[in-house]
Amino acid sequence: MISYIVKDGMRHEVKKHIYPNGLTIIVDEAPQLMSVAIAAWVKTGTRHEDLNSWGMCHFLEHMLFKGSKKKGATDISKAVDRVGGDFNAFTSREHTCFHFYLPARELKLGATLLKDILFHPLFANKEIEREREVVLQEIAMTKENPEEEAFDRFIEKCYGKHALARQILGSKESILAINRKMVFEFFYQHYRPNNMMISVSGAVSFDKVRREFAQLGESAWPKRKVPLSLKAQWGVDPPDGTCPGFWWLNSDTEQAHVLYGIPAPVDTSKDRVISQIVQQHLGGGMSSVIFDQIREKKGWAYNVYASAIQFLDSSIFSIYAGVKVERTVDTLNVFKRELAKVGREGVRLAELNRIKDSLLGAFQLSQESSESRMMAISTHELFFKKDLSFRAYEKLVRSIRVVDTQVLMSKWLKAGDPTVFVLGKKPKIKKEWIRIQERAVGLTKKSLIFLTS
Numbered sequence: 001m002i003s004y005i006v007k008d009g010m011r012h013e014v015k016k017h018i019y020p021n022g023l024t025i026i027v028d029e030a031p032q033l034m035s036v037a038i039a040a041w042v043k044t045g046t047r048h049e050d051l052n053s054w055g056m057c058h059f060l061e062h063m064l065f066k067g068s069k070k071k072g073a074t075d076i077s078k079a080v081d082r083v084g085g086d087f088n089a090f091t092s093r094e095h096t097c098f099h100f101y102l103p104a105r106e107l108k109l110g111a112t113l114l115k116d117i118l119f120h121p122l123f124a125n126k127e128i129e130r131e132r133e134v135v136l137q138e139i140a141m142t143k144e145n146p147e148e149e150a151f152d153r154f155i156e157k158c159y160g161k162h163a164l165a166r167q168i169l170g171s172k173e174s175i176l177a178i179n180r181k182m183v184f185e186f187f188y189q190h191y192r193p194n195n196m197m198i199s200v201s202g203a204v205s206f207d208k209v210r211r212e213f214a215q216l217g218e219s220a221w222p223k224r225k226v227p228l229s230l231k232a233q234w235g236v237d238p239p240d241g242t243c244p245g246f247w248w249l250n251s252d253t254e255q256a257h258v259l260y261g262i263p264a265p266v267d268t269s270k271d272r273v274i275s276q277i278v279q280q281h282l283g284g285g286m287s288s289v290i291f292d293q294i295r296e297k298k299g300w301a302y303n304v305y306a307s308a309i310q311f312l313d314s315s316i317f318s319i320y321a322g323v324k325v326e327r328t329v330d331t332l333n334v335f336k337r338e339l340a341k342v343g344r345e346g347v348r349l350a351e352l353n354r355i356k357d358s359l360l361g362a363f364q365l366s367q368e369s370s371e372s373r374m375m376a377i378s379t380h381e382l383f384f385k386k387d388l389s390f391r392a393y394e395k396l397v398r399s400i401r402v403v404d405t406q407v408l409m410s411k412w413l414k415a416g417d418p419t420v421f422v423l424g425k426k427p428k429i430k431k432e433w434i435r436i437q438e439r440a441v442g443l444t445k446k447s448l449i450f451l452t453s
Contacts, residue, residue: 014377014387015206019217022194026387027209028201028377030370036202037374038110039099040118041382043197044190046093047163047311048236052177055170056186058091059135059178064098065089066127068120073127076113083109091168094311095382101371104203111212114198118191119222123183132175139169147303147322150257150423155309157247158261158316158419162239192224193217199378202370238313244417248426255322256424260335263415264317266310269384273359273396274408275308275317280355281347281405282306282338283319287354290319293334300327312383316419317412325424329436332420343413346406356397363393 013029045057065087067073080087085102098117100110142148152167159165169175193216200209210217242263266272283290283306294304304321319335347355366372367390380387388396427433 014389016381017206017210017217019193019214021217021220022192023213023217024197024381025209025213025217026197026199026377026381027204027206028199028373028387029204029206030201030367030373031203033203033368033370034104035101035370036104036107036110036200036204037099037101037370038107038114039097039199039374039378040114041197041199041378042096042191043094043195043382045091045095046166046168048094048190049163049166051174053182053186054166054174055135055168056178056182057096057190058168058170059131059175060183060187060191061089061091061096061098062131062135063123063127063183064117064121066131067122067124068116069122070116070120071113076117079109079113085109087113093164093166093168097378099371099374107200107204107208107212115213115216118216121187123180123187125180128178128180128183132178135169135175136172139172139175142167142169146251146253146255146257146423147320149251150259150421151320153247153249153423154259154261154318154419154421155316157245157421158242159239159314160243164239164311164314188223188225191221193221197378197381199374199381201374201377241416242314242316242419244419246420248422248424250426251423253424256325256328256422258321258323258328258331258424259318259419259421260332261309261316261318261419261421262339262412264308264310264315264412265415266308266315269380269386269388270396270400270404271408272310272383274400274404275310275315276359277347277352277355277400278317278342278405278409279306279308280358281351282342284355289338290321290334293338294321294323294331300324300331310383325427326432328422328424336418339409339413342405342409344406344410346402346404346409349402352400352402352405356400359397360394363390 014026015029016024016026018024046054049056065073065076067076071079076087080100080102083103083106085100085106087098087100089096089098098114100113102110142152156165156167198213198216242261264275266275280288282288283304285291288306290306291304294300295302301321301323304319306317306319309316309318321331323331346352366376377387427436
């Protein structure tokens with residue numbers, strides 16, 4: 001069954017097929033390329049874990065490439081290395097992805113390896129113990145990266161008790177508790193054909209891809225059962241907004257890592273593009289407003305940027321900077337001022353047109369890479385159930401007006417109070433700490449400061 005076909009003058013043709021068992025494939029035919037990017041997407045991430053399985057999605061990401069009943073981990077590596085290819089995986093709060101980048105002629109190799117690890121994973125006890133240590137080291141490494149730690153804690157404060165708040169890696173305790181039985185149970189429950197999507201982009205034909213993955217799409221997968229229901233505690237229900245407040249985590253770092261976030265709901269593909277434009281305007285590079293204000297004019301920070309953190313049913317617009325502790329509240333006031341300015345005036349026309357040209361240029365350049373194309377069509381399918389050709393994307397981008405950016409930002413600013421998080425040293429001088437607390441009033445209506453030593 002083909003659900004859509006998108007064509008345009010840039011040799012961009014996307015086709016979609018749903019097999020009898022529910023597995024979806026989307027294929028971007030790009031005959032001008034010499035490569036193929038293949039990805040298996042599992043619609044399961046941290047928000048689908050309960051407390052007993054916290055960190056399991058990421059742990060499975062590690063384990064699936066550790067060998068099957070037919071091929072060991074080294075066999076998989078050698079097969080990909082032999083053709084000059086690459087394979088990797090990543091876990092998010094909503095999805096897990098396994099992807100191959102290969103010469104176009106090696107489509108069959110990628111399909112064979114995916115089929116093997118999805119049908120016949122071994123999950124050997126010795127590999128589980130080995131990867132347990134690897135993941136524990138990964139958790140420790142994150143703790144030693146203050147910027148990454150700050151972002152994890154920021155998301156935690158934004159979503160409170162909802163499963164989206166949990167860190168993707170899990171905790172030391174949850175990883176130590178994992179055993180082989182738990183791995184298999186989680187794998188069989190979530191790695192089901194109707195909960196997965198295969199996306200392929202490159203110099204391949206749709207018909208050939210459909211044939212290569214027919215075994216995955218036309219047969220029953222071993223031991224997979226559709227659950228009767230998903231527990232509400234797994235976080236599949238939408239979060240009740242974000243949690244406003246001002247948190248300061250005392251840490252022995254050289255900088256204060258400052259994050260300011262507001263609820264940023266996006267309901268349509270147009271909202272998503274406007275969000276990209278606002279992100280570029282405020283903190284999308286060296287020409288952005290906040291970069292200019294904080295780094296170029298004041299010299300307060302080396303690293304400063306904006307991020308649109310978007311989930312299926314919730315989004316946050318955040319701004320980050322690493323500054324001296326005494327510049328914390330001044331920095332936050334710049335963030336607040338510039339967000340409010342967009343809410344009043346929108347992105348000025350000259351700047352808006354510059355950003356439009358930048359987005360369209362980046363889209364065109366991404367068409368040279370099968371990996372970038374694969375990620376784009378996957379994102380469109382997972383979030384919007386449709387694909388955008390370049391012509392459609394160009395039309396959408398060009399349609400955005402100054403008032404659209406003003407209206408969306410105004411909507412965001414009214415959606416709820418901000419979440420403010422700082423990771424840094426608490427000032428030793430009491431007067432300075434009192435000054436920070438006093439000046440923090442007004443940043444949020446609930447401007448309480450929670451200390452953790």
